[in-house]
Amino acid sequence: MADRTVLHVDMNCFYASVEMLHRPQMRHVPMAVGGDPQARHGIVLTANYLAKRQGVKTGMALWQARQVCPDIQFVPPRMDLYLRFSRMAHEIYQEYTDLWEPYGCDEVWMDVSGSCSLMGDGLTIAQDISRRIKSELGLTVSIGVSYNKIFAKLGSDYKKPDAITTMGREEYRTKAWPLPVGDLLYVGKSTERKLQSMGIRTIGELAQMEEKYLKSRFGKIGLVLHSFANGWDDSPVKREHTHAPIKSIGNSTTTPRDLETDEDVKIILYVLAESVAARLRENGFKCHVVEISVRDNALHHFTRQHKIDRPTNITSEIAQEAYRIFRATYQWEKPIRSLGVRGAELTLDHAYEQLDIFCDYIRREKQEKADAAVDEIRKRFGYFSIQRGLMYQDKLLSSLDAKGSHTVHPQGYFS
Numbered sequence: 001m002a003d004r005t006v007l008h009v010d011m012n013c014f015y016a017s018v019e020m021l022h023r024p025q026m027r028h029v030p031m032a033v034g035g036d037p038q039a040r041h042g043i044v045l046t047a048n049y050l051a052k053r054q055g056v057k058t059g060m061a062l063w064q065a066r067q068v069c070p071d072i073q074f075v076p077p078r079m080d081l082y083l084r085f086s087r088m089a090h091e092i093y094q095e096y097t098d099l100w101e102p103y104g105c106d107e108v109w110m111d112v113s114g115s116c117s118l119m120g121d122g123l124t125i126a127q128d129i130s131r132r133i134k135s136e137l138g139l140t141v142s143i144g145v146s147y148n149k150i151f152a153k154l155g156s157d158y159k160k161p162d163a164i165t166t167m168g169r170e171e172y173r174t175k176a177w178p179l180p181v182g183d184l185l186y187v188g189k190s191t192e193r194k195l196q197s198m199g200i201r202t203i204g205e206l207a208q209m210e211e212k213y214l215k216s217r218f219g220k221i222g223l224v225l226h227s228f229a230n231g232w233d234d235s236p237v238k239r240e241h242t243h244a245p246i247k248s249i250g251n252s253t254t255t256p257r258d259l260e261t262d263e264d265v266k267i268i269l270y271v272l273a274e275s276v277a278a279r280l281r282e283n284g285f286k287c288h289v290v291e292i293s294v295r296d297n298a299l300h301h302f303t304r305q306h307k308i309d310r311p312t313n314i315t316s317e318i319a320q321e322a323y324r325i326f327r328a329t330y331q332w333e334k335p336i337r338s339l340g341v342r343g344a345e346l347t348l349d350h351a352y353e354q355l356d357i358f359c360d361y362i363r364r365e366k367q368e369k370a371d372a373a374v375d376e377i378r379k380r381f382g383y384f385s386i387q388r389g390l391m392y393q394d395k396l397l398s399s400l401d402a403k404g405s406h407t408v409h410p411q412g413y414f415s
Helices: 013-020 062-068 079-093 113-119 122-137 149-159 189-197 201-205 212-219 219-232 262-285 316-327 359-382 389-393
Strands: 006-011 032-034 073-074 101-102 107-111 141-146 164-167 246-258 283-294 301-311 338-350
Touching: 006 079, 006 122, 006 149, 013 032, 013 079, 032 079, 062 122, 062 316, 079 101, 079 122, 101 149, 113 122, 113 283, 122 141, 122 164, 141 149, 189 212, 201 219, 212 219, 246 262, 246 283, 262 316, 262 359, 262 389, 283 316, 301 316, 301 338, 316 338, 316 359
Parallel strands: 032 073, 141 164
Antiparallel strands: 006 107, 006 141, 101 107, 246 338, 283 301, 283 338
């Protein structure tokens, strides 16, 4: 059976590149797309290469980025603009194949096996896509060409920016195996440290390790990573618009000031719960689990979750459960710097559920209608056109539009 031809297309410094198209003066200065540095809100979503060369990395807090690059310029994110460019790129991809699978809004896998007889081999198609993205959108991409998704992604990461790298069967041992093991998809920082403690520093060393030993140390994921390292990934590229649904919805925020009381926390939890509940309703889901994450001003972090009696997308139910979890678990040893709320174990909002004689369904129905009315008002007149009375207790803390400023994250590989 002939090998597939799989591409992984990664738009270089995507958010920053789009901003530099619209702000030409930013092309020659270190810049990053992030939140509001004055309000301490947000992290670096992406930086241009001038900033990256000075040590700025995606995920850094804004103050950390300022420390390593004092002359950095921040611009606030404009997700609607980035998603518009993402859609335009997708329109180009679909001219080559209907087997293209997004991984976030700036990366995509493409299986072009069925197009090669008409459009040339994988390298030729990659060169054509690169040329068109540059000429039609004004952006650059890095593309990996391989026979599976894992090595295609390694190829797109191999050389940046504006590069194409092949990672075929005859060359992956010389290209992929010398790379740091942390470059392999799903080897996070913790796993990388554990592998290095075992003397495994490269992808090749992982590939040649005994499977039984890896399973004993990591469980099933050890076998998965061993397969990835050896190029045994046969997962298909999903057909367009058929990738798996999201499995959780959440928001977190660094607060404009440290939180010092339960009332401070309650305001932020309601702000975040409004965002989570609105996005659940927007996507037709309810959640079975409510989770909170807390980070204090010493950067100590923990998460807690609880399975609720019945699935919900009602704002007040999610907020009250999040607040209950917080009160039961936090001892106020230090002020709080950031909070998060997440709804997990999602189900469709029209799925059947077991009735409970102790539940006030009339009251819940009224709450659902009230939430729907609030959604409609905010859709027409903006987020701050209607607010809860609780928000007027602290205008600074309640100034966050969590839903409008949420970050788009990649969808998980295992779905």
